Amino acid sequence: xxxxxxxxxxxxxxxxxxxxxxxxxxxxxxxxxxxxxxxxxxxxxxxxxxxxxxxxxxxxxxxxxxxxxxxxxxxxxxxxxxxxxxxxxxxxxxxxxxxxxxxxxxxxxxxxxxxxxxxxxxxxxxxxxxxxxxxxxxxxxxxxxxxxxxxxxxxxxxxxxxxxxxxxxxxxxxxxxxxxxxxxxxxxxxxxxxxxxxxxxxxxxxxxxxxxxxxxxxxxxxxxxxxxxxxxxxxxxxxxxxxxxxxxxxxxxxxxxxxxxxxxxxxxxxxxxxxxxxxxxxxxxxxxxxxxxxxxxxxxxxxxxxxxxxxxxxxxxx
Amino acid sequence: xxxxxxxxxxxxxxxxxxxxxxxxxxxxxxxxxxxxxxxxxxxxxxxxxxxxxxxxxxxxxxxxxxxxxxxxxxxxxxxxxxxxxxxxxxxxxxxxxxxxxxxxxxxxxxxxxxxxxxxxxxxxxxxxxxxxxxxxxxxxxxxxxxxxxxxxxxxxxxxxxxxxxxxxxxxxxxxxxxxxxxxxxxxxxxxxxxxxxxxxxxxxxxxxxxxxxxxxxxxxxxxxxxxxxxxxxxxxxxxxxxxxxxxxxxxxxxxx
Ligand SMILES: Cc1cc2nc3c(=O)[nH]c(=O)nc-3n(C[C@H](O)[C@H](O)[C@H](O)COP(=O)(O)OP(=O)(O)OC[C@H]3O[C@@H](n4cnc5c(N)ncnc54)[C@H](O)[C@@H]3O)c2cc1C
Numbered sequence: 001x002x003x004x005x006x007x008x009x010x011x012x013x014x015x016x017x018x019x020x021x022x023x024x025x026x027x028x029x030x031x032x033x034x035x036x037x038x039x040x041x042x043x044x045x046x047x048x049x050x051x052x053x054x055x056x057x058x059x060x061x062x063x064x065x066x067x068x069x070x071x072x073x074x075x076x077x078x079x080x081x082x083x084x085x086x087x088x089x090x091x092x093x094x095x096x097x098x099x100x101x102x103x104x105x106x107x108x109x110x111x112x113x114x115x116x117x118x119x120x121x122x123x124x125x126x127x128x129x130x131x132x133x134x135x136x137x138x139x140x141x142x143x144x145x146x147x148x149x150x151x152x153x154x155x156x157x158x159x160x161x162x163x164x165x166x167x168x169x170x171x172x173x174x175x176x177x178x179x180x181x182x183x184x185x186x187x188x189x190x191x192x193x194x195x196x197x198x199x200x201x202x203x204x205x206x207x208x209x210x211x212x213x214x215x216x217x218x219x220x221x222x223x224x225x226x227x228x229x230x231x232x233x234x235x236x237x238x239x240x241x242x243x244x245x246x247x248x249x250x251x252x253x254x255x256x257x258x259x260x261x262x263x264x265x266x267x268x269x270x271x272x273x274x275x276x277x278x279x280x281x282x283x284x285x286x287x288x289x290x291x292x293x294x295x296x297x298x299x300x301x302x303x304x305x306x307x308x309x310x311x312x313x314x315x316x317x318x
Numbered sequence: 319x320x321x322x323x324x325x326x327x328x329x330x331x332x333x334x335x336x337x338x339x340x341x342x343x344x345x346x347x348x349x350x351x352x353x354x355x356x357x358x359x360x361x362x363x364x365x366x367x368x369x370x371x372x373x374x375x376x377x378x379x380x381x382x383x384x385x386x387x388x389x390x391x392x393x394x395x396x397x398x399x400x401x402x403x404x405x406x407x408x409x410x411x412x413x414x415x416x417x418x419x420x421x422x423x424x425x426x427x428x429x430x431x432x433x434x435x436x437x438x439x440x441x442x443x444x445x446x447x448x449x450x451x452x453x454x455x456x457x458x459x460x461x462x463x464x465x466x467x468x469x470x471x472x473x474x475x476x477x478x479x480x481x482x483x484x485x486x487x488x489x490x491x492x493x494x495x496x497x498x499x500x501x502x503x504x505x506x507x508x509x510x511x512x513x514x515x516x517x518x519x520x521x522x523x524x525x526x527x528x529x530x531x532x533x534x535x536x537x538x539x540x541x542x543x544x545x546x547x548x549x550x551x552x553x554x555x556x557x558x559x560x561x562x563x564x565x566x567x568x569x570x571x572x573x574x
Binding site for chain 2: 011016030048073083096097098100101104105107108109111112113114115116127130131132134135136137138139143144145168178180181182183184185186187188189193195196197198200225233243244247250251257258261268269272275276278279281282292293294295296297298299300301305306309310313314317318
């Protein structure tokens with residue numbers, strides 16, 4: 001029986017919804033023990049939410065005599081200590097910006113194999129499935145180490161509830177920060193934004209959006225769906241959107257349940273970042289636009305006509 | 319300053335990849351380029367040396383043809399190159415990191431080692447962390463801002479949710495670069511010609527005393543991602559098409 005640790009991520013103290021897919025993935029590995037590990041937020045507050053998706057234990061991690069939020073290396077070392085302490089067979093987590101970093105630090109520190117940004121995990125076979133060649137292929141990778149480290153692409157695995165009674169625990173690791181990297185400051189630029197890489201719905205505007213201001217039209221629609229707005233590189237390069245909004249090869253990799261592309265030609269590089277979305281909708285004036293060959297639903301039309309109507313219809317029907 | 323830049327030779331992002339056998343691809347039939355993220359690394363290194371003096375050394379692990387990528391970095395201003403040759407198409411990140419480490423340590427004393435934030439072919443996102451751990455150096459990835467200070471670099475990157483983080487990293491260090499850090503230059507013809515005369519030292523991975531058999535992960539299988547077969551087009555006037563779409567998303571796909 002395997003013991004699987006899950007590194008939980010929080011935002012403003014709340015457990016992010018994307019963690020629940022990771023818990024679901026862990027549950028699919030036979031009847032092991034699932035331990036949720038928390039380095040930020042409060043385990044007490046998260047206990048109910050995590051229990052609902054099958055966590056049997058929720059552990060608040062800390063480092064002896066140090067503040068975890070000051071150093072990523074300290075976090076990695078604390079996790080390493082927890083892996084030893086709980087004799088974990090695997091540690092799963094999110095391949096968010098922070099997750100990718102912490103898992104890579106941990107893997108390097110412990111000299112263990114890591115699959116970053118994976119789409120599926122099979123602990124019995126010790127394999128993972130992940131994107132290769134920028135989304136053009138899927139690779140099956142065999143993990144040969146003693147402990148499997150897997151950072152899972154947010155939303156890649158659907159969350160399914162399976163209530164368990166989660167026990168509470170805390171673990172203080174005696175670890176030391178090498179002290180070579182210091183967090184100087186963290187600035188939150190836009191407070192109410194939904195994180196693009198973890199959004200369940202994304203509405204993206206390409207080059208024809210024509211101005212930064214016009215993204216408001218998409219934003220109104222995205223907000224109704226609880227989603228975020230994205231941009232193509234052409235739109236970012238033209239100065240209509242910040243790079244943080246760029247989806248694709250040189251931007252973010254996303255996997256929402258619904259991706260609505262407005263005025264996107266359907267370039268390989270853009271698709272590299274959103275190909276694994278569950279449902280892709282395209283709105284484009286050109287009936288021959290390549291994107292219509294690679295999406296699920298298409299509307300031929302001007303985004304400035306179609307999106308406002310979409311917003312209106314959503315207001316009526318949701 | 320002595321700055322090393324690790325650059326990977328990868329299939330062009332626009333290339334059609336033909337999978338061969340269980341876990342290989344037709345690399346002879348496909349155009350290769352320098353990994354796009356690594357171009358920010360080369361540019362940053364060249365700018366720092368232009369300002370502070372020193373040299374930029376490109377280090378690549380790959381097949382012999384990867385020399386073309388080193389030449390491309392040289393045309394951007396890198397001074398020398400080291401090519402560590404392997405026979406296989408894919409090497410696990412720990413072995414790659416070890417090869418980079420040994421080659422760099424044998425060559426000199428880095429003030430900074432730059433890499434791209436990740437490679438667009440294997441998408442592993444970890445080699446630079448393993449390189450840093452092996453050399454006992456601090457590491458920060460995905461930087462899009464950097465200022466050099468006294469014995470340290472102050473770097474910035476996005477951490478998701480619209481938040482940015484600023485960090486102080488002591489030198490020497492390993493830094494992974496991404497878009498936004500700079501604008502990689504387009505080499506001019508004379509630079510391309512000059513690059514042809516620069517020195518590339520070629521060594522095999524075995525010469526570095528590294529075995530490729532100790533891999534921690536193996537690529538078992540490659541398969542093409544299933545393509546969508548083309549969209550269901552929603553017809554009628556805008557209102558009709560949108561209503562049908564919303565109905566489908568709600569009732570059939572259940573995604574809203
Ligand atoms: C190394 C490399 C990395 C790259 N990385 C990325 C990346 O990360 N992300 C990315 O997006 N791109 C990336 N690209 C660029 C990519 O190749 C395309 O150039 C880019 O995605 C095109 O953006 P677009 O679809 O917005 O614009 P366009 O190609 O200009 O397409 C616009 C589309 O909108 C349609 N249209 C025009 N007006 C309207 C209207 N009013 N309403 C509706 N439809 C309209 C047009 O018919 C057209 O199909 C990269 C390229 C390279 C070489």
